[in-house]
Amino acid sequence: GESVGLHLPTLSVQEGDNSIINCAYSNSASDYFIWYKQESGKGPQFIIDIRSNMDKRQGQRVTVLLNKTVKHLSLQIAATQPGDSAVYFCAENILFAGGTSYGKLTFGQGTILTVHP
């Protein structure tokens, strides 16, 4: 899950294992969620997204699960590879009361994934 401050949660796995990265979001008005991967010296790279009317979405080797009851999001990476090593952020887009949004994303603290060959 996420933590406060400079100490990011870490996940260390062996190549070929499945990885699960968790995120707790704060706002029940959030209606769109994105997972980003950030490698050292680079910007956040889009991995997968999910709207609040869904509870699961699959991509290539990745699956995002959304549990609105407990405000929890997870990213599952199948057959994790060394190239998956990075910091992973969840981000949420909050709707205003009238159902509008100007696109502001609120990011979580991030999880460091390390994949050992």
Add this chain to the structure above:
Amino acid sequence: EPEVTQTPSHQVTQMGQEVILRCVPISNHLYFYWYRQILGQKVEFLVSFYNNEISEKSEIFDDQFSVERPDGSNFTLKIRSTKLEDSAMYFCASSRTARNQPQHFGDGTRLSIL
């Protein structure tokens, strides 16, 4: 695949000086954003921009900050009088719509204030 490009990759500036960070968003995107990331911390929203005006801004985006789309391709962030605490990575992002579309990020400008 189209991407967001940012220049320069690294900017070193004396405190009190003005700095302009530049971005070229993805060409068919209509919504533009600036975020910043202080070393080791999470990405923070600064401002969103649509139809040549600011849509939303955070508390960080005070009177020292401004954004502009000077032509059909560039999107800039100006800091008028830089402070030490402005040192961070600044990311530009763009998206086709404000809702339900992923924002695509550039690789950032590292701003170092001396």
